[in-house]
Amino acid sequence: MNYPGFFDDVPNIILQDPLAEFLGATEHGMIEYSYLDAVKLAGHSCPTVAGAYLMTRKALASLYGDEPPVRGSIRVEFRDGQADGVTGVTANVVGLLTGAAQSGGFKGIAGKFDRRDLLHFNAEITGEIRYTRLDNGMNVTVSYHPESVPPLPAIKELMQKFVAGIASAEERIEFGLLWQERVKRILIDNADNPELVIVAGG
DSSP, rough: OOOOGGGGSSSOEEEEEEHHTTTSSSSGEEEEOOHHHHHHHTTTTOHHHHHHHHHHHHHHHHTTTTSSSSTTEEEEEEEEHHHHHHHHHHHHHHHHHHHHOOOOOOOOBBTBBBOEEEEOOEEEEEEEEEEEEEETOOEEEEEEEEEGSOOOOOHHHHHHHHHHHHHOOOHHHHHHHHHHHHHHHIIIITTTTTTTTTEEEE
């Protein structure tokens, strides 16, 4: 599988999943997710997928510090509805990383490892997403501002040509390269830009 090389430069997210440990899926339940895993889930790489990955990475770092985050023990609430804008796509990536699910999630074993009803929408929160630890109630609210890393001007013209069906093969390739160049700027060059991802307690 060929993909842009910068995918491998994005820091992975390492979590401890008690269910994976219990069922012997991984040693000590440790699971490592890469940005490529998020891309495989979504089927594409874009500012939305990048933002979901980056927001979750920063939220978990804020909540757990140097400890491994506990997958399946995090409640996630979205300010917007599931069908609003790109919320559904973002939620899919966040759910992959945190284990949070709606009513169709894993039901648990003997009252443990239940992943259901940990993912909510239309929450009354000030930020975009709120992540809450179930063990101690600590939470952070995260907002994402991709407009702080704008696309290059050529992307708009190339997309218009693509939609109109008049883009050449070379222009299609150029569009893809420029599109991923913006994703790289989000995930690598601006990962610590305080205007891109805002993390607030509570």
